[in-house]
Amino acid sequence: MGFEIDQASLFTTFCILFFSFTILFCFFSFLIFITRLRPWCNCDVCRSYLSLSWAKEFGNLCDWYTHLLKKSPTGTIHVHVLGNIITANPENVEYMLKTRFDNYPKGKPFSVILGDLLGRGIFNVDGESWKFQRKMASLELGSVSIRSYAFEIVTTEIQSRLIPLLSSFAGKENGVLDLQDVFRRFSFDNICKFSFGLDPGCLQLSLPISSFALAFDLASKLSAERAMAASPIVWKFKRLFNIGSERKLKEAIKMVDIFATEMINQRRKTGFADQKDLLSRFMASTNDDKYLRDIVISFLLAGRDTVASALTSFFYLLSQHPDVEAAIRDELERVIGRTQEVASFEQMRQMHYLNGAIYESMRLFPPIQFDSKFCQEDDILPDGTFVRKGTRVTYHPYAMGRMERVWGPDCLQFKPERWLQNGVFRPESPYKYPVFQAGLRICLGKEMALVEMRSVVLALVQRFDIRVASPNQAPQFAPGLTASVRGGLPVLVQDRWS
Incomplete structure (x- = not known):
């Protein structure tokens, strides 16, 4: 009896000591973090950031950063309280993504934030692991067969679901449709078919709720919110004690993991040698199920939200510029005629104005408004900015698109013609236009994403008049890994063929 009491007492003492140690460790870690952040910095930028006074004039944080970067002589600013250097200078971007690529990896801070969701996936690793996955993905995504497979999936989803859904809302009184939600459902169906060979059916006429889609959305949202915490100690503390948002994140990721495991096990049972989806192709190269899960979830995240964001912004701008819409229709009729419903790869390449508009x-409105790296060793950027080891360095495509020194005095205007030379589409330097990143980490899915966007735009512009319900309201962006419009994009739809 006495032995049992001693054991209980010992356990209680251990728990108290462990809890006390945890609290003290968190406290001292927080003090170290605060010391590094220099919260006493009294410069205008840091004071405005900490007090949120910027929000009085700017609806979005990205617009405030753009304002600051425009005023900076070098196109670079330093937010001391965040330990973050932000740049909109193309020379700096090229230096980070190409010239000194090895000195600007994603870094451990980024990997830790997204580690629970993305694990060791390609978008969350550096070094040899990244090189291996990059090589594998390049071989797979670059093949003609898989691009044809992706095009087939997109075309089927457009014809069988996207067009019927919009037609069901067309012309209805009070028939307002959230186009952002539609594109998220459309992209999720496509990327699930492409990645897993699974059809979640999110874009069916009844607009069903997918438990996997909800879990995936929640996991993405909460993972992104980690980066916005005042200190990583905050979310790490909540994760340690499994409370608040971290508990919800853990539950969401558990659902994602269960789904991925079921898909992998099912594919092993049915065989994967003759399957075309991404999971089956990677299964031929590795037997590590956790690794497979991480790889495919990473592509799921990248392929779903970026395309949906890009399409949402495109139709927001198109609604405000009927002249651009008319020009796309003229080009469409000239290239494929009035009766053909689906354009081929070759026909899409001939649509130079469409490409310029996209x-x-x-x-x-880049789908990913900014991207960060972490400096490995002390360095100096081309514009003369000193970067201390361990500093977060962010390049800002959203701000870059609004810089007169980069795009000229008409940079705020939506002008597809700026991409045309004698009527032919001409891309700009990826360091001036890092929407798909650039250098060694340039997006492998770029061409497939563009084909998906072109296919959707052509199908909808040919068939419908789509107008934003509140055209004068500027987009307000919700926090997240990709740009999404807070409250969605309510639109009115008219069928041009009815």
Whole structure:
């Protein structure tokens, strides 16, 4: 009896000591973090950031950063309280993504934030692991067969679901449709088919709720919110004690993991040698199920939200510029005629104005508004900015698209013609236009994403008049890994063929 009491007492003492140690460790870690952040910095930028006074004039944080970067002689600013250097200078971007690529990896701070969701996936690793996955993905995504497979999936989803859904809302009184939600559902169906060979059916006429889609959305949202915490100690503390948002994140990721495991096990049972989806192709190269899960979830995240964001912004701008819409329709009729419903790869390449309009839309509203790296060793950027080891360095495509020194005095205007030379589409330097990143980490899915966007735009512009319900309201962006419009994009739809 006495032995049992001693054991209980010992356990209680251990728990108290462990809890006390944890609290003290968190406290001292927080003090170290605060010391590094220099919260006493009294410069105008840091004071405005900490007090949120910037929000009185700017609806979005990205617009405030753009304002600051425009005023900076070098196109670079330093937010001391965040330990973050932000730049909109193309020379700096090229230096980070190409010239000194090895000195600006994603870094451990980024990997830790997204580690629970993305694990060791390609978008969350550096070094040899990244090189291996990059090589594998390049071989797979670059093949003609997989691009044809992706095009087939997109075309089927457009014809069988996207067009019927919009037609069901067309002309209805009070028939307002959230186009952003539609594009998220459309992209999720496509990327699930492409990645897993699974059809979640999110874009069916009944607009069903997918438990996997909800879990995936929640996991993405909460993972992104980690980066916005005042200190990583905050979310790490909540994760340690499994409370608040971290508990919800853990539950969401558990659902994602269960789904991925079921898909991998099912594919092993049915065989994957003759399957075309991404999971089956990677299964031929590795037997590590956790690794497979991480790789495919990473592509799921990248392929779903970026395309949906880009399409949402495009139709927001198109609604405000009927002249651009008319020009796309003229080009469409000239290239494929009035009766053909689906354009081929070759026909899409001939649509130079369409390509210019899509690139121009992403110049103003890039799906990923900023991207960060962490400096490995002390360095000096081309504009003379000193970067201390361990500093976060962010390049800002959203701000870059609004810089007169980069795009000229008409940079705020939506002008697809700026991408045309004698009527032919001409891309700009990826360091001036890092929407798809650049250098060694340039987006492998770029061409497939562009084909998906072109296919959707052509199908909808040919068939419908789509107008934003509140055209004078500027987009307000919700926090996240990709740009999404807070409250969605309510639109009115008219069928041109009815």
